[in-house]
Amino acid sequence: MDKTILIYLAALVVIAVVMLIAAVKVFGEQKVRNWLVWAVSKAEQEFGSGTGQLKLRSVYNQFIARFPKLSTFITFKRFSALVDEALGVLSDMLKNGKIANIIEKGDD
Numbered sequence: 001m002d003k004t005i006l007i008y009l010a011a012l013v014v015i016a017v018v019m020l021i022a023a024v025k026v027f028g029e030q031k032v033r034n035w036l037v038w039a040v041s042k043a044e045q046e047f048g049s050g051t052g053q054l055k056l057r058s059v060y061n062q063f064i065a066r067f068p069k070l071s072t073f074i075t076f077k078r079f080s081a082l083v084d085e086a087l088g089v090l091s092d093m094l095k096n097g098k099i100a101n102i103i104e105k106g107d108d
Contacts, residue, residue, distance in 0.1 A: 019108065023106070029074070029082065031067075032067060032070065032074070032082060033082060034083065035063075035066065035067075035085065036059070036063075036082055036083060036085075036086035037086045037089050037090055037093070039059045039062055039063070039085045039086075040055070040059060040083060040087055040090055041090055043055040043058050043059050044090075045104075046058070056080065056083060059083060060076065060079060
C-alpha cells in the first residue's frame with residue numbers, strides 16, 4: 001500500500017511539472033509575441049534594413065535579459081520563428097501610414 005501511494009504521489013508531481021512547463025510555454029509565448037512586435041520595430045529603427053542577423057541577435061539578447069526564465073524553455077530556433085511571426089504582424093501594422101512614419105523616423 002505504501003508503494004502505491006508513493007507511485008501516485010510521484011505521478012502527480014510529474015503531471016504538475018508538465019502542466020507548469022506547458023503553461024509557461026503557452027502563456028509566456030503570448031507575452032513574448034506581444035513584446036517582440038515592439039522589439040523588432042525598435043531594432044528596425046536602430047539598425048535599418050539589410051541587417052537582419054544583427055537585428056535578430058540584438059532582439060534575442062534583449063529577450064534573454066527581459067525573460068531569463070522563459071529563455072530556458074524557448075530555443076533559439078523557436079525564438080527565430082516567433083520573430084518571423086512578429087515581423088508579419090509589424091508588416092501589417094506598417095500599412096498604416098502613421099505607424100510607418102513613427103517606425104521610419106523613430107519616436108525619440
